[in-house]
Amino acid sequence: MSTTATRQEIEQRVFQALEEFGAEPDQIGPDAEFEAMDVDSLDLVELAQIVEDDYGVQLKGEDMEGITTVRQAVDLVVSKLP
Amino acid sequence: MNGRPEGSALVTGASRGIGAAIAGALANDGWPVGVNYRQDSEGAEAVVKQITDAGGRAIALQGDVSDPETADQLFKRLEDELGPVLVLVNNAGVRADGLSPQIDDEDWQKVIDTNLSAAFRLTRRALRPMIRARYGRVVNIASIVGQRANPGQANYAASKAGLVALTKTVAAEVAKRGVTVNAVAPGLIETEMTEGIGGNLLEHVPARRAGTPEEVAECVRFLASDGATYVTGVCLTVDGGLTA
Numbered sequence: 143m144s145t146t147a148t149r150q151e152i153e154q155r156v157f158q159a160l161e162e163f164g165a166e167p168d169q170i171g172p173d174a175e176f177e178a179m180d181v182d183s184l185d186l187v188e189l190a191q192i193v194e195d196d197y198g199v200q201l202k203g204e205d206m207e208g209i210t211t212v213r214q215a216v217d218l219v220v221s222k223l224p
Numbered sequence: 225m226n227g228r229p230e231g232s233a234l235v236t237g238a239s240r241g242i243g244a245a246i247a248g249a250l251a252n253d254g255w256p257v258g259v260n261y262r263q264d265s266e267g268a269e270a271v272v273k274q275i276t277d278a279g280g281r282a283i284a285l286q287g288d289v290s291d292p293e294t295a296d297q298l299f300k301r302l303e304d305e306l307g308p309v310l311v312l313v314n315n316a317g318v319r320a321d322g323l324s325p326q327i328d329d330e331d332w333q334k335v336i337d338t339n340l341s342a343a344f345r346l347t348r349r350a351l352r353p354m355i356r357a358r359y360g361r362v363v364n365i366a367s368i369v370g371q372r373a374n375p376g377q378a379n380y381a382a383s384k385a386g387l388v389a390l391t392k393t394v395a396a397e398v399a400k401r402g403v404t405v406n407a408v409a410p411g412l413i414e415t416e417m418t419e420g421i422g423g424n425l426l427e428h429v430p431a432r433r434a435g436t437p438e439e440v441a442e443c444v445r446f447l448a449s450d451g452a453t454y455v456t457g458v459c460l461t462v463d464g465g466l467t468a
Contacts, residue, residue, distance in 0.1 A: 191352045
């Protein structure tokens with residue numbers, strides 16, 4: 143678990159996860175939209191698990207409401223870093 | 225073990241009856257098993273001994289699944305000792321029978337808590353690591369009583385019917401991650417829970433006998449196996465034809 147993860151590290155981790163979920167590498171980017179990459183709610187549940195395991199950030203269901211882009215997801219994680 | 229990831233199985237209510245048989249069957253298939261029990265430590269230790277004597281691995285895990293804290297505790301202990309939990313069998317169940325006008329709130333709630341809510345909490349806890357592992361097997365032990373009326377068991381029936389609905393919904397949610405979720409619905413099985421139930425019931429069973437815990441366990445073993453990878457969201461009835 144990183145003690146002070148940078149925004150860039152988190153963004154890279156999110157990109158890596160998206161690729162694991164089957165998103166096309168050329169679609170992944172800082173402003174990519176989840177729906178356009180076929181990333182669905184189960185993928186986001188898994189992303190929340192990854193974020194918890196790697197950064198100690200707990201994302202609840204209500205936190206994830208309205209998160210539709212990579213930028214929003216990364217901002218959310220950064221805002222909750224311990 | 226056929227290329228499946230390293231992991232363990234948790235069977236709740238496994239100190240006797242169907243749960244004990246399930247623990248044995250999974251151990252025979254190579255799963256290290258967490259044998260959960262609430263009070264019957266002797267029974268649980270006997271199940272563990274039977275498994276380890278046969279060359280398998282098992283540990284006894286005390287915990288009352290109706291307590292919301294228990295899920296995390298059981299998983300943590302099993303993960304530490306035998307590895308990530310890839311098979312969860314929600315078998316722990318209680319009865320508190322009575323005709324509806326006479327079932328009090330306590331008897332209603334404890335049956336719902338143990339038979340249904342506990343299964344939900346344990347499943348919730350199991351899913352996130354299973355999703356990450358891209359492999360998981362959840363098997364919920366339901367009952368034919370959840371499908372056909374049996375006067376005197378409104379609470380039990382509601383909990384078991386609810387368990388089947390939970391099974392199907394969760395199955396659809398996680399299928400794309402290689403996690404299957406199924407139910408097994410036993411009919412009349414020879415265990416302590418059915419001792420004292422009227423002999424007339426057997427006349428209605430086409431097979432003319434009660435089933436054995438091993439016959440139920442075999443269904444669970446199949447659903448937990450690699451062979452059942454494409455089976456999810458089903459309720460496998462094992463009742464000698466009673467509800468046919």
